[in-house]
Amino acid sequence: MKKLSLIFLASAILAACSNDNDLVRKADRLHKCFLTVDTHCDTPILLVSSDYDLGERHEEACVDFPRMKEGGLDAEFFAVYLAQGPRNDDAYNIVYQKTLEIFDSIHSNVRKNFSVAELALTPDDACRLKKENKISAFIGVENGYAIGVETGRIREYYDLGARYITLCHSNNNDICDSSTDPHGPEHNGLSVFGEEVVREMNRIGMMVDVSHISDEAFYDVIRITKAPVIASHSSCRALCSSPRNLTDDMLHSLKSNGGVIQICILSSYISTPEPNPEMDARFEELTSKYGEFVKLSEDQKKSYRKEMRKIFDKYRKPATVADVLDHIDHVVQVIGVDHVGIGTDFDGGGGVEGCMTVDEMKNITIEMLRRGYSNKDIKKIWGGNIMRVMREVQELASV
16 A cells, blocks of 8 residues: 555656646747747846946846846846936936936947847837847836936937836935835825826837836826836735735726736735844844945945845745736736736846746746646736837827
């Protein structure tokens, strides 16, 4: 009897391994058949501050072209990220020059690697590059602080290749309130200037990104916009209580708008962490050591992020690919499969167990297959939905 039980156990293990191998092979085939898009990575931070070449493999970071190929990711939105700083003329001039510098670093990296990647401006570009076996490098601006108080900058950044602007980041700016500003709301949503920004983005065909903004600002955007919006890297508040995530009511508003939420795979937005006083104490020490983040030099910010990552790695158990799929499942159950995608936030804190770097992206597809998602629905989640929104936004533009 014992021998028979062992035979059954061995058979079950072999069957499971065979099934997993089948899923891997199917995921490989799917990634070759349809366009796969990640709507947010912060890798350009590395491009500006070092000789980082996207065409080379970098084990210390999350994204580069060789590992995009390995992970079956066809298109990446590279973020032109600006930390929120002072709001005066001198600061706006500095951040404007910094913005141009980041754009240039992306452009030069893509030009250097023309044999494997090109700048993409439209969904048609991405489809063409997929057929040519090339990577699509899209650009998004993270934090409307980059435009200062000049709506004309929106067109300028669009002409440089940006196809979305995240209206704010971790603090309030002149456009709107942030969901995480420690001082609370300043405008109670969008400012008057913020309303102008949304209308101008609609006019030129730039996607409005509602990640990071406050709930009140989100509803103001939905009320004002004439085009679908995106949440380029957010998750579901019903599953994780972070204010960075969208409530179910916000998801319903997003559906009515025709927009899409791109699930962020940063652990803090996927699973609610258990209380950890020791980790909190280490973060307090880090804050005391460096002071206010926005006032740090680039080298100091780099050191801060490195030390912060060490604290996370030591004290926090990361979320998993299965947890990410729980968020995708939730969106599908609440508003349907036409309104969800993936925005990793790689090199900005994103990464979960099973998908810590871009070469592991197929593990998300494998989990979708394991849960019974159809090929058609996986295609929508991996790029079809965000490309639909992008196309509609560009078609609704009046210039």
